[in-house]
Amino acid sequence: MNFIEQSFSIPFTYKVLFTEALFAGDNPLLRDLLAKHHTANIHQKVLFVVDQGVSEQHATLLADIRNYFADATDWSLVADIVVIPGGEIVKNDLTSFDRILDAINEHGIDRHSYVVGLGGGALLDLVGYVAAIAHRGVRHIRIPTTVLSQNDSGVGVKNSINFRGKKNFLGTFAPPLAVINDANFLKSLPQRAWLGGISEAVKVSLIKDRAFFEWIEANATALRNRHSEAMHYLIFRCAELHVRHIGGYGDPFESGSSRPLDFGHWSAHKLEQLSRFEVQHGEAVAMGICLDCVYSRLDGRLSAEDCERVIGVFETLGLAITHPLLKAEGEHSPLVAGLQEFREHLGGRLTIMLLNGLGVAEEVHDMNTDLIRAAAEELQARC
Known part of the structure; x- marks a missing residue:
């Protein structure tokens, strides 16, 4: 031939x-x-x-x-x-x-x-x-x-x-x-847009840089109060981590199904769609991170203390940790259906990033729908 x-x-x-x-x-x-x-x-x-x-x-x-x-x-x-x-x-x-x-x-x-x-x-x-x-x-x-x-x-x-x-x-x-x-x-920027963007910094810190998460935790009140120097550092460090990932992870054009930077995004994307985009992306990511952190805790991966620290950061920032549409009731829950849509978005095998600790992430290829429901119900009850 x-x-x-x-x-x-x-x-x-x-x-x-x-x-x-x-x-x-x-x-x-x-x-x-x-x-x-x-x-x-x-x-x-x-x-x-x-x-x-x-x-x-x-x-x-x-x-x-x-x-x-x-x-x-x-x-x-x-x-x-x-x-x-x-x-x-x-x-x-x-x-x-x-x-x-x-x-x-x-x-x-x-x-x-x-x-x-x-x-x-x-x-x-x-x-x-x-x-x-x-x-x-x-x-x-x-x-x-x-x-x-x-x-x-x-x-x-x-x-x-x-x-x-x-x-x-x-x-x-x-x-x-x-x-x-x-x-x-x-x-x-209105306060809503100022705060929403911080969620992506929390995200990248949780999967890549514990020290950065702890800095955000220590400066959450200053960030909420629009302290300029704190925001300038947050943006620079977050952008730096994102750019380094794109160039150093070996898959800048996402030809595979591994998307570490999509931590917390599978439910966030679905929530944006369900709310007809009334929930902004950063807000949805904050809620998605909280959902996956509680799931990680229920799955025995993340300690209760670390899970509470993550949720506490969002509460201090003034970002919502869940939404009425983030429910997983019934066999045909739109939230659970979001997993299949996310798999299609990845273009292959379902790959979800979960936490084993602050700054310690692991990819999994299956999600327990009972634990998803339990995590969603826990956050709903908390609110």
Whole structure:
């Protein structure tokens, strides 16, 4: 039998940059980034897609972006900044998808130009997906504006939209050119968004870094009270752990079924869907972590003391530990059905991360539905 075999590898490199007042005239960070990646003899364009909620909270934002690029010579800002809604709804509505794709087409954004997404994690998911499929991939820069996107979703390589009733059903793995975290955007966040993003830091600490969990535990009150320095450290450390995992775990594009960073997510994804996304992602992850911690305790893996410490952190932060929809009653419980949907999301064997201790995690491939019900009932009773 004759055949031809091809094999090649491509290194991916991107930086997560930290700054304040990104579009101030004396802040060279973005200009330096574009200059570093400038293609000689080609005039490059920059198309911004901005979260409507962020633009409303920062009244001068669009003007600041335009002023920042006013004197540029090697690249030019597309005058028509695309402003679209943020939040999970933007991943469910193809109208925004079409608007971004139309703008890329109408303004001639090619592979030498840039699409810059500025907003929360859902908007960045959408913008990254469109950038990845237009022309088979145009350069993409992320500017996350929430705690959740600055410490988790915005610093990774995944892009997606929801489709046919399934979360993240359409998507790509496409690393950005860079991620820029501007701390100034956090100042205008409502308390709900400020707190929700902390859950992903708790998550990664529980599976990777006990010392980080203990730091969060010691600083939970300061974080709840919006202590800036505490939040800056939390975001940096959480982003660092996520980025290291993506590059060092050996499966950055998730070709296998092992997803350690999805600890607490199997029920969180289902809760988001059941609540029609009224429960935000970070809130759902907090509840999912609590459910899996109680399950781990009931399964003899996690001590009662450690389980209580985890739940106590969320209570101190002011995050709910369960929801009325997180019930496991009856044979056809939507929550238990979420396990099957999560297996499909993994693309193969069911793989769930559970805790054997704080910072000590283990993958399992089966969940006892009776223990799931018991864990859910215990949390419901506690509330």
